[in-house]
Amino acid sequence: MKEEFTLTGLFTDLYELSMAEAYFLGGKHEELAVFDYFFRKLPFEGGYAVFAGSGTLLTALEDLRFQPRELDYLKGLGFNKSFLKYLRNFKFRGNVYAPKEGTLIFPTEPVIRVEGGILESQLIETLLLNIINFQSLIATKASRMRLAAKDRYLVDFGLRRAQGLGGYHAARAAIVGGFDASSNTKAALDFGLHAVGTMAHSFVQSFDDEISAFRDFASKRPNNCTLLVDTYDTLHSGIPNAITVAQEMEAMGKKLAGIRLDSGDLAYLSKEARKMLDMAGLYYVKITASNQLDEQVIKSLLEQGAPIDVFGVGTSLVTAPPDAAFDGVYKLAYAYGKPRIKISENLKKVTLPGKKQTFRVVQKNGTLLGADVVGFHEEIHFDKMVHPFDPMQQLSFSDVEFEPVMQAVMKQGEIISEQISLEEAQINLKNQLKQLPDEYKRFENPHVYKVGLSEQLHQQRLEIKERFKK
């Protein structure tokens, strides 16, 4: 697995560099700092989100360097010479704690913890946010489509409508979320995905008639031929011609792999297509559907009994409307020997101080209770948790276990364990979704998964806040 696009030191907001320079010139840039990555709002009004992108992030962190060309540019912007000399030898040497890819994550709780010199831990903010926000967004969207599609085959068709180069990692994150394959060939190569593709209308149009196009394509790809049947008239031309070609292929010992519907009423057309194919004995020919699919349309098609075997999903998967962004942030929790918070009149925006861990509350039978506790990293047991914005609300625990969500994945800038594969991440998510009660998974008004603070953390936040008030 070799990622094609190298993320160099300048793949960042300029202010990370301005702050790094200030830390450097202050001479305390190597003092320990702790940053938390967390998010505030679930996308798609859903009941959960899916963590993805750490494989990309950790590789990027290990390889992060400033190129000579980039340093020259910063020189031209007026950056300090000794700081630039420092950047020339820069390598990230911090520690990173993160969940496995495919882990369920919830608002407010720390999802990634970065510990390192304050300069390096600050400097990676934009890079980390860019990678994790996007891949978690797409993995979450993909997992909703997987829930809707049940066991049908799901393929990413999104590259043409993707947000530019974003399509590359969208294909990766879609696999974490539960997709089976991608039409994005570069992503398939680099990430080891199953690459699939059929034909476009233009191929059919380029022939004088549809059946000539079908025959030509089938003769050149006899072992993997899916025919697009809606260029002229799906029921009266496309499917009958596909059946003719499938029968001609049978006569030569070959089998037509499938047909694709790309317009019209997909429920109706797929039922008609299935009937026509079955009447011709072509039970094995699979039906692929595409055209502006999303999780709601897929759900509706299956509720209508549409006999669709493969869904090709484009725009809605890779750009994840209507949200189109995951609102993750990266906040300082500890620096220069002290826990730190950001104050706000709004308690929702007051951050959590210190070195923390997120604990998932699991019932004895393995089912998730629907609650995570944020505590200090060295805590192990909790009798109750406190609501993060309304301290009067508390939740008591009995007969449950507490599983830490974040694990050490990088030590002093080196990845410390083999990253799990995308297939393993997909299985991880599948298992976690099994543990999560259905009420959290429905699309309309899902149950709210509770995230609370340990009493210790709650107390410390309160004390720091009071100190600042004075």
Add this chain to the structure above:
Amino acid sequence: MKEEFTLTGLFTDLYELSMAEAYFLGGKHEELAVFDYFFRKLPFEGGYAVFAGSGTLLTALEDLRFQPRELDYLKGLGFNKSFLKYLRNFKFRGNVYAPKEGTLIFPTEPVIRVEGGILESQLIETLLLNIINFQSLIATKASRMRLAAKDRYLVDFGLRRAQGLGGYHAARAAIVGGFDASSNTKAALDFGLHAVGTMAHSFVQSFDDEISAFRDFASKRPNNCTLLVDTYDTLHSGIPNAITVAQEMEAMGKKLAGIRLDSGDLAYLSKEARKMLDMAGLYYVKITASNQLDEQVIKSLLEQGAPIDVFGVGTSLVTAPPDAAFDGVYKLAYAYGKPRIKISENLKKVTLPGKKQTFRVVQKNGTLLGADVVGFHEEIHFDKMVHPFDPMQQLSFSDVEFEPVMQAVMKQGEIISEQISLEEAQINLKNQLKQLPDEYKRFENPHVYKVGLSEQLHQQRLEIKERFKK
């Protein structure tokens, strides 16, 4: 200008390669084909869209090659050996016709025309769509923000919430649409943008008190210092501390560049901030505002008289919700010596045959009439145009001029003229928006810009469609 991310041959949907192989094995892969890029629906319920990305596209087309590693991969997928040999020496040698970046574009009309061998013109489909769809989406969004912001300074702050690597070209397209600068440092270097940045809350938090953080930052960046004033309490701590530091800077002959508001009621806070700064004689200190801005919020802030000098726009600019995608498509119009169309029961989806040009109708006084005619590329004058979906509707012209929208930009695979700079693209858009009456620019229910067909084109489409019916 050197783009960092190389788009190689495999940056495509697999089906482009399957079709290319079929064309190659058929031996007619070099026969002339013509493809049109066009879109069907304006994003954001707006009255116009902005063309962007051709600079990126043309460079990508000139450089498009298949790497040995990619060819090995295709071999593993079972592609034909002689076809892979052909791909090893592949270079795009077609002609491309496109508008200048920053040109207004409208639904249905051809925006780019590609002429070349059918294999090569088909093969670039995904690449072209990926680049042009995304950059045109962002340029359109940016131009709406520019209209709302009038003459205020607009900065792209979006990289952290961008769709992964998509943030790179989003920064580029934002400039075409009217932005002044970007925090995205890599994009600034590669595209020659003005890079800007301030400080984060974490920098302020890392000090024991706010004023120490401000003093430290000001001492290290005396010539370009913008202080973030909302970490603790904007009106009672942030702004008073910034004023103190500004006065200390004045005593040393320096000037504080600005303050930044990143939360709360930006209209109220900016007015209070301006008053407090002015009372201290700090008329020159600029006010930057950020935090979930979009064109509607910017418009509302200026209507309320908010004295904001700089808007930092993130998520909404670079991911362009709620649409998040531009629905451009790439359709075959001519192949093997014949004009081609895609038939559909829905006349809206019947494509336009032949080698075409889009003509903009300009009145004698220079104002746009609000109509474009799609005709054959050799046409020069039109007495009227025909509605593309409802032939009974026609529009007659008198006393107007017809300006071709697409120009030759690539000949046999080589860029034939220096691309205009992003600044020139921005000026091009500015001039075009001046020519466009206000009714097409408003956000709510804008006038519908008309696109029609020349009589010749209308007739030819009708004839081909009738022929297919038989």
